Amino acid sequence: MTFDLNFILPLFPVFIAMALAILFSNYNSITNRSKKKLPPGELGLPWIGETLDFYKAQKKNKLYEHFIKPRIQKNGKTFKTRLMGSPTVVVNGAEANKFFLSNEFKLVVSSWPSSSVQLMGSDSIMEKQGEAHRCVRGIIATSLSCSGLEAMVPKICKTVQFHLDENWQGKEIISLYRLTRSLTFTIVLECMLGIEVKPNMLGMFERVLEGVFSPPIKFPGSAFLRAKNARMEIEKMLLDILRKKREEIHEFQQGEGEEGGAGMLLFRLVMAMIQGEMSEKEVLDNVVLLVFAAHDTTSFAITMTFRMLAHHPNCYSQLLQEHLDIRNNKRPGETLTLEDIKKMNYTWQVARESMRMFPPILAHSERPLQTLNMMDLLFQKAGRFDDPVQPYAYLPFGGGPRQCAGYQLAKLNILILVNFVVTQYEWSLVNPEEPIAVDPLPFPSQGMPIRISPK
Ligand code: HEM
Structure with a gap:
């Protein structure tokens, strides 16, 4: 079947992103004081509630079809349930997304499971609010400013070419998802942070990631304990790197030695530490968080972009032409520039469309900061939830201050x-119908093997 991307792009506003509003601490007081105002739905058994149904649907990557949709059909777009011990309100649609995301830090605050906080670190950006949050975001943003990006393009190009030469050349079949994970890891560490990747590092970080959404139970052999131990190894390694960088900067400021990596994020984080704007633990936690934030998300987005191209040969032809035009305007061996990347409009549309169909992050959870009656606010506007609203309707990258x-x-x-x-x-999917699994982030169940041959 062929497929015209231009035709489906106008459907972006129709996309309904899902927000899970987990009303933890204040929910009980809301429940007691204003029962009538709560949305319809079932809280189910004490503690367990509807958790099993939720997990079953999630495992099959049918969270919307098997869990959300039947409840919307029964109760409407906003309904109550109980998940993992917490009374929960599930809201759907652009208006609800706008309400929650734009009220971050005012009425609600983003909420992560205890295991994620323990493994990412309680001092990372995801746990910061208000001014402290703004300060960390500012430091990250300077590395991704226009001049930062310009400097990053040749580094990423070099890393990608090296990756292809090392891992693709001479192979007939490769796992696109597995290899892309190792590539995105190298890009975040080396091209963004300025930390050289050593052979055992990826394994350590992946062991931490495996425990991020597991129950925070430390019994021998549990994913969480393995992840905790890996986090301790990472801390040791990163502390070494941070202290060396601090010494290098110190010597450089005294007029000795050389300062490599001045534009890199690690340099900026360590400078913030020297100037007393951040503690050592804050720097460390943010490095771990950045790897976590970039790793599965980018790899999954890349994998799904290739899957979509394989399923839609017309799109692939158009996309290929875009890249051939860019390459044909370059001398042999000349590297891409930011200007070339800006011409890849069609490719970015394809990637955005594949993230619409397969969002790397499926849901978002918030808890309230005040015991205000959010249900009043939501229901007053309930009619407008049905309208297709452009802003806050397409949210693979989130929205509001935590975008x-x-x-x-x-x-x-x-x-x-x-x-x-x-x-x-030349490439093609080995198994075009490979199922997408979710645990709890989505991934291709067989690692998306592709057959490759050089052009
Ligand atoms: C396709 C790839 C990516 C997707 C789909 C994605 C998606 C998201 C989403 C949905 C959020 C909001 C989470 C929330 O509301 O709590 C987020 C936050 C964040 N992302 Fe990404 N992300 C991607 C890649 C990256 C990369 C490459 C990095 C950095 C190296 C990164 C760094 C962050 C950070 C630091 C935050 C937290 C922002 C804050 O709390 O202010 N992400 N991302």
């Missing part, structure tokens, strides 16, 4: 890899 801080890096990573692959390789 993805790595959007530009993700975009560069995706566009540059697509450019290198489509101009250097």
Whole structure:
């Protein structure tokens, strides 16, 4: 079947992103004082509530079809349930997204499971609010400013080419998802942060990631304990790196030695530490968080972009032409520039469309800051939830003050890899109907093997 991307792009506003509003601490007082105002739905059994149904649907990657949709049909777009011990209100649609995301820090605050907080660190950006949050975001943003991006493009190009030479060349079948994970890891550490990747590092970080959404139970052999131990190894390694960087900067300020990596994020974070704006633990937690934020999300987005291209050959032809035109305007061996990347409009549309169909992050949870009656606010506007609303309707990168801080890096990573692959390789999916699993982030169940041959 062929498929015209231009036709489906206007459907973006119709996309209904889902927000899980988990009303933890204040929910009981809301429940007691204003029962009539609560949305319809079932709280189910004490503690367990509807958790099993939720997990079953999530495992099959049918969260919307098997869990959300039947409840919307029964109760409407906003309904109550109980998940993992917490009374929960599930809201759907652009208006609800706008309400929650734009009220971050005012009425609600983003909420992560205890295991994620323990493993990412209680001092990372995801746990910061207000001024402290603004300060960390500012530091990350300077590395992704226009001049930062310009300097990053040749580094990413070099990393991608090296990755293809090392891992693709001479192979007939490769796992696109597995290899892309290792590539995005290298790009975040080396091209953004300025930390050299050592052979055992990826394994350590992946062990932490495996425990991020597991129950926070430390019994021998549990994913959480393994992740905790890996986090301790990472801390040791990163502390070494941070202290060396601090010494280097100190010596440089005294007029000795050389300062490499001045534009890199690690340099900026350590400078903030020297100037007393951040503690050592804050720097460490943010480095771990950045790897976590970039890793599965970008790899999944890349994998799904290729899957979509394989399923829609007309789109692929148009996309390939875009990259051939860019390459044809370059001398042999000349590297891509930010200007070239800006011309990859069609490719970015394809990537955005694949993120619409397969969002790397499926839901978002918030808890209230005040015991205000949010249900009143939501229901007053209930009629407007039905209208297609452009802003806050397409949210793979979130919205409001917590909108993805790595959007530009993700975009560069995706566009540059697509450019290198489509101009250097013929490729096809080994299993075009490979199921997508969710645990709790989505991933191709067989790692998306592709058959490749050089052009
Ligand atoms: C396709 C790839 C990506 C997707 C789909 C994505 C998606 C998201 C989403 C939905 C959020 C909001 C989470 C929330 O509301 O709590 C977010 C936040 C964030 N992302 Fe990304 N992300 C991607 C890549 C990256 C990359 C490459 C980096 C950095 C290296 C990054 C860094 C961050 C950070 C630091 C935050 C937290 C922002 C804050 O709390 O202010 N992301 N991302």
